[in-house]
Amino acid sequence: MTTAIIASLEKLLGGPRDGALLRYSLGNEWLKAGNPAQAADCFREAVKRDERYSAAWKLLGKALADSGQTDEALAAYEQGIQVANEKGDIQAAKEMAVFVRRLRKQADEGSPQDPSA
Template identity: 65%
Template sequence: MDSEQTLSPNITRLEKLLDGAHDGALLRYALGNEWLKAGHAAKAADYLRQSLALDPSASAAWKLLGKALSANGETAAAVEAFTQGITVATSHGDIQAAKEMTVFLRRLRRDTPLA
């Protein structure tokens, strides 16, 4: 598949900001989100890992990373991302994110018994 044909205007706009003054965890998270919406889970996971390297306390990035990994068939890595995300969210008082990731983790384990 030619990735140039599937690039949304948001992805194009956001990627132009890479390595500039606005580059950072939030930009990398936004790119991960856009790539996941475009159906490119592996590319999304790459950007989300970059985001978390810059800000490992971002509950939303952990949650989206788990979703991207799951969508890419990386079940064990998705379980790890959700587990780490629950720990981070709980430690920061982000109870809603922890609950959501707990539900995603439970579903993932139910749907893939080896996870």
């Protein structure tokens, strides 16, 4: 099912509906499909199109963490926390702060785990 959804969403790229929400939705499907690197590209494009999209920052951090890019994930989460706080999206900021703490702890311990688990 995810593959069909990805194909449908990709057909919309470059068209009048191409925006942050489309890129976010596509990234989410790539995450479900087990391709965090491809998902990260989509989330990067989503936040490029809407820098205040805190949900996209959160999933960008997750996708980067899932693909082993810890430093980039931390940077994405930190930017996402700033954006979420500026928007008043307190829950998203709290969640990302938890993910940052988990990633830092994992880096200190040297264990590869999913910070959003």
